[in-house]
Amino acid sequence: MTDITLKEVFKARKRIAPIVRTTPLIQAPQLSEQQGRPVHLKLENLQETGSFKLRGAANALLGLSDDEKARGVLAFSTGNHGRAVAWVARELNISCTICLSERVPAYRVAAMEAFGARVVQKGASQDDAYNVALALERDKGLTMVKPFDDPNVIAGQGTIGLEILEAVPEVDTLVVPVSGGGLAAGVARVLKAADPAIQVIGVSMEVAPAMYHSLKSGKPVEVTEKDSIADALLGGIGLDNAYTYPMVERYLDRIDLVSEAQIEKGMIFAHDHLGILIEGAAAVTLAWLLTHRCPGKSVVGILSGGNVDTGLLFDILARHNKPNP
Numbered sequence: 490m491t492d493i494t495l496k497e498v499f500k501a502r503k504r505i506a507p508i509v510r511t512t513p514l515i516q517a518p519q520l521s522e523q524q525g526r527p528v529h530l531k532l533e534n535l536q537e538t539g540s541f542k543l544r545g546a547a548n549a550l551l552g553l554s555d556d557e558k559a560r561g562v563l564a565f566s567t568g569n570h571g572r573a574v575a576w577v578a579r580e581l582n583i584s585c586t587i588c589l590s591e592r593v594p595a596y597r598v599a600a601m602e603a604f605g606a607r608v609v610q611k612g613a614s615q616d617d618a619y620n621v622a623l624a625l626e627r628d629k630g631l632t633m634v635k636p637f638d639d640p641n642v643i644a645g646q647g648t649i650g651l652e653i654l655e656a657v658p659e660v661d662t663l664v665v666p667v668s669g670g671g672l673a674a675g676v677a678r679v680l681k682a683a684d685p686a687i688q689v690i691g692v693s694m695e696v697a698p699a700m701y702h703s704l705k706s707g708k709p710v711e712v713t714e715k716d717s718i719a720d721a722l723l724g725g726i727g728l729d730n731a732y733t734y735p736m737v738e739r740y741l742d743r744i745d746l747v748s749e750a751q752i753e754k755g756m757i758f759a760h761d762h763l764g765i766l767i768e769g770a771a772a773v774t775l776a777w778l779l780t781h782r783c784p785g786k787s788v789v790g791i792l793s794g795g796n797v798d799t800g801l802l803f804d805i806l807a808r809h810n811k812p813n814p
């Protein structure tokens with residue numbers, strides 16, 4: 490059975506406690522009023538490195554053997570997973586290599602290097618960079634840390650579920666962003682164990698929702714890549730997906746899609762009403778809450794990350810919050 494156990498999640502929590510923050514869970518008054526029931530938000534945008542990815546990365550690296558730690562780790566990611574792996578590797582004194590294509594902008598490379606990672610920038614596309622990573626894994630014996638389809642990563646993300654149950658024990662509806670499904674699978678695994686009646690609603694962006702189309706097709710499928718302001722949700726789930734696809738299929742009640750305009754409104758809502766900056770991938774949760782009627786009596790939404798390009802965010806805010814003439 491390609492699943493994880495609750496025991497693995499409890500073990501992860503103990504293991505990653507020195508590295509990760511227990512993030513705040515706040516009540517959102519405007520959303521609660523609009524929904525006519527309490528809506529809470531789990532602020533993983535305030536997690537160290539700016540996203541929940543730290544939890545899975547920490548659990549994966551702490552689960553390596555001494556020999557694997559000595560040889561070093563490898564990640565292939567332009568975004569939050571790469572940052573998280575680089576950060577944890579530095580904390581644990583493990584050497585870390587990140588493979589990126591030459592098209593990745595310099596500021597992203599600088600962010601990884603600032604965390605002490607060695608960045609190998611080669612090739613014109615993500616696929617080229619991936620092949621460079623595979624060669625390093627094969628030739629140098631580096632350990633590839635996967636972004637979602639790994640039981641240790643899923644168990645690490647699942648620790649969010651434990652924190653939700655402690656802070657809001659009456660939760661009966663969860664709203665969670667979905668890309669590769671590591672976050673949703675881990676948290677849903679925990680909540681459904683506590684009470685199978687808890688509704689778990691995944692949210693993806695309309696333009697390229699790989700997990701959504703895979704569920705519809707009954708197996709992992711590829712989607713054509715498009716741009717989205719929820720850039721951390723882009724990418725496939727892997728045609729050889731072993732864990733997150735079956736877990737999402739089993740533990741999520743459904744996946745809904747939101748538009749780019751709705752995601753923008755979610756980012757603006759976070760700024761205007763919550764006083765926080767979130768990235769597009771996290772804003773899909775607010776986009777859903779602002780446009781759907783929640784089932785249940787007590788809702789928790791996960792705001793998954795805050796690593797937004799401030800230029801982009803200011804453009805969006807300026808466009809929407811025009812001063813009164």
Ligand SMILES: *Cc1c(COP(=O)(O)O)cnc(C)c1O
Nearest residue numbers: 569668669670671672770793794
């Ligand atoms: C990676 C990521 C997601 C999606 O997580 P998956 O485990 O791939 O489904 C959502 N939000 C942010 C901010 C992320 O970095």
